[in-house]
């Protein structure tokens with residue numbers, strides 16, 4: 149069953165119609181729409197295709213699923229289930245407090261503040277905070293930990309309301325949300341509206357160059373509408389009077405850009421250096437993406453062959469991480485309950501439900517040592533080190549993991 153969606157005519161950033169197809173993943177279920185095993189009826193699927201804009205270089209999907217469908221009452225993603233992400237967020241906050249000289253007279257606003265995973269560190273340092281998140285579950289979890297949190301989707305309308313209420317943010321943090329927004333210009337214009345004149349915007353987005361280099365096709369799903377290079381992000385923000393003055397490349401989530409924008413233009417050497425790297429690699433032209441689909445097909449071929457070979461030898465295989473990326477990987481490769489016995493996940497909000505499309509049962513992580521599958525497909529490969537460090541008992545008993553990208557392999 150195909151669900152309700154729209155298709156963009158022009159680029160989500162610049163409006164250009166000069167779009168070239170990079171990859172067509174076909175009809176896919178919503179990656180975070182975990183299934184209640186008692187539910188009846190078909191799961192809606194939606195076409196999923198990735199395109200390159202020749203005018204502003206933004207990579208994006210053409211299909212738009214309504215945000216209230218993507219991030220509704222059942223949205224199961226809670227950021228605090230990853231220690232690595234908490235550590236990453238804590239150091240980000242420590243840096244921002246020092247960089248911006250924040251104190252009890254300041255205000256830090258986070259858009260997509262989830263369960264307060266990041267704002268808690270500003271609050272603990274005595275900096276007043278305000279969270280904004282449309283997902284009821286995580287937002288309520290944030291309030292329970294004492295983080296003031298507004299519901300709703302951020303954009304110019306909410307920004308204007310906040311300004312009328314006296315909000316002027318010294319720092320706006322927007323991590324792993326820009327890519328999720330269907331109306332890029334409304335979102336960035338809202339940031340410019342709510343930001344104090346001498347404020348700083350800190351944005352984290354998956355880096356499209358790392359996505360291509362790491363064949364990270366599984367990070368493509370309907371929540372992720374855009375896939376940014378430095379160039380495409382720079383052009384989007386500059387359109388709204390926010391200038392890219394600094395950046396960092398980070399390893400989290402398979403490769404992330406941390407971008408810092410301000411209302412005055414003062415670009416650091418790091419900005420010019422990465423832009424030059426992108427130009428040197430041709431990342432501002434379609435040719436950079438032309439063979440990505442072929443490489444993705446190679447991962448599908450090799451991963452299914454690897455798993456089928458293990459199964460034909462009589463091995464048992466499970467999976468780790470009921471991640472959104474895991475839904476894309478399983479549904480695109482066709483690996484499901486025919487090959488995998490179950491998937492485990494530490495997020496108790498996910499346990500007991502089924503992975504979208506493939507119907508794989510989500511269990512607690514202790515099921516690995518209880519049942520000792522011979523192999524575990526690591527769907528949350530971006531946290532492989534953290535997860536494998538927790539699974540020493542499973543490894544010591546002879547268990548092994550399969551890492552799927554950039555090329556399928558067994559570890560240790």
Ligand code: DWN
Pocket residue numbers: 225229230231232324371401468469470471472473474492493494495498528530531534535538
């Ligand atoms: O943009 C997004 C990225 C940043 O995070 C969101 N759209 C949703 C989410 O995508 P994801 O679900 O692919 O992200 P994760 O954080 O890679 O998913 C990891 C999964 O693994 C979570 O369900 C939590 C789980 N986990 C676990 O069970 N044990 C994670 C860790 C670190 C663990 O030790």
